[in-house]
Amino acid sequence: MPELPELEIAALQLRAFCEGDVVTKASVLRDRSARAQGVKIFEENMRGRTLESVRRHGKNLFVDLSPVKNVEGLLWIHFGMSGKFAFADKPKAEPSKSTRVVFDLKSERRVFFEDARLFGGVAAGDKEEVEKLAKVAALGPDALDLRGGKAWKRALTSKKGDPEIKVALMDQARVAGLGNIQAAEALYFAERSPEARLSSLTDEDYKRLAKGVRETIKRTLDATIPKEGEQVAYTSDGAHVENPFRVYGREGETCGRRKCSGTITRYVQAQRATFYCPECQS
Numbered sequence: 327m328p329e330l331p332e333l334e335i336a337a338l339q340l341r342a343f344c345e346g347d348v349v350t351k352a353s354v355l356r357d358r359s360a361r362a363q364g365v366k367i368f369e370e371n372m373r374g375r376t377l378e379s380v381r382r383h384g385k386n387l388f389v390d391l392s393p394v395k396n397v398e399g400l401l402w403i404h405f406g407m408s409g410k411f412a413f414a415d416k417p418k419a420e421p422s423k424s425t426r427v428v429f430d431l432k433s434e435r436r437v438f439f440e441d442a443r444l445f446g447g448v449a450a451g452d453k454e455e456v457e458k459l460a461k462v463a464a465l466g467p468d469a470l471d472l473r474g475g476k477a478w479k480r481a482l483t484s485k486k487g488d489p490e491i492k493v494a495l496m497d498q499a500r501v502a503g504l505g506n507i508q509a510a511e512a513l514y515f516a517e518r519s520p521e522a523r524l525s526s527l528t529d530e531d532y533k534r535l536a537k538g539v540r541e542t543i544k545r546t547l548d549a550t551i552p553k554e555g556e557q558v559a560y561t562s563d564g565a566h567v568e569n570p571f572r573v574y575g576r577e578g579e580t581c582g583r584r585k586c587s588g589t590i591t592r593y594v595q596a597q598r599a600t601f602y603c604p605e606c607q608s
């Protein structure tokens with residue numbers, strides 16, 4: 327499932343391929359992908375718009391669109407469980423089986439939004455309206471915008487309740503961008519158990535967590551940024567990449583931390599597989 331690093335890569339690719347280009351036509355191939363506003367409205371709202379700048383917030387991509395009648399425009403793309411882009415240099419390039427939206431560009435090239443499992447989607451139009459559809463106001467700060475233990479503490483404790491720390495890390499209303507893998511990895515770095523309650527975290531823990539998140543995201547980006555001409559390989563698909571993680575997918579292996587002889591353990595927490603070392607994460 328795409329998390330912050332995959333979205334960061336998608337944003338880089340989209341920016342490089344078509345920032346400044348004009349969408350002559352957008353075609354939705356599956357109604358479900360435009361369910362936030364309907365196929366017709368989406369297609370109409372995209373026609374003739376310039377893709378001005380690509381931004382990422384958490385697991386959402388936003389593209390500022392040229393204004394219509396002085397109203398700023400916005401395109402929202404969310405990746406759900408399986409979203410990704412494919413890019414084609416030819417105007418007649420064929421979509422794949424999992425292509426859901428085709429963007430025809432003035433430069434006679436195409437961008438395909440692919441989403442095999444159909445949990446993702448798109449919306450476009452007036453900026454304010456699209457931000458409402460994307461529930462931007464309910465999103466916490468982006469994980470890469472948070473620096474230092476204090477900022478992490480503020481974000482994670484911004485909502486009521488005392489959830490388990492891994493659940494809190496994945497709550498997009500507290501911090502946007504982390505998913506199952508990055509949360510598990512950051513907790514390994516911070517040497518805290520995924521099950522520890524938020525209220526048990528010390529200032530030192532928050533500091534380590536802040537560092538841990540940056541470290542794990544950087545490691546994932548280094549391992550997965552595609553070389554020219556390559557498609558994005560999601561680390562969770564295991565495709566083309568050696569497992570770059572310390573705990574994720576390493577059940578039964580010996581903990582890689584110096585002086586720790588623990589065994590990486592897998593269990594299910596809030597319906598998601600969680601990996602951790604019971605020896606050094608408490």
Ligand SMILES: [Zn+2]
Binds near residue numbers: 583586587604605
């Ligand atoms: Zn360990």
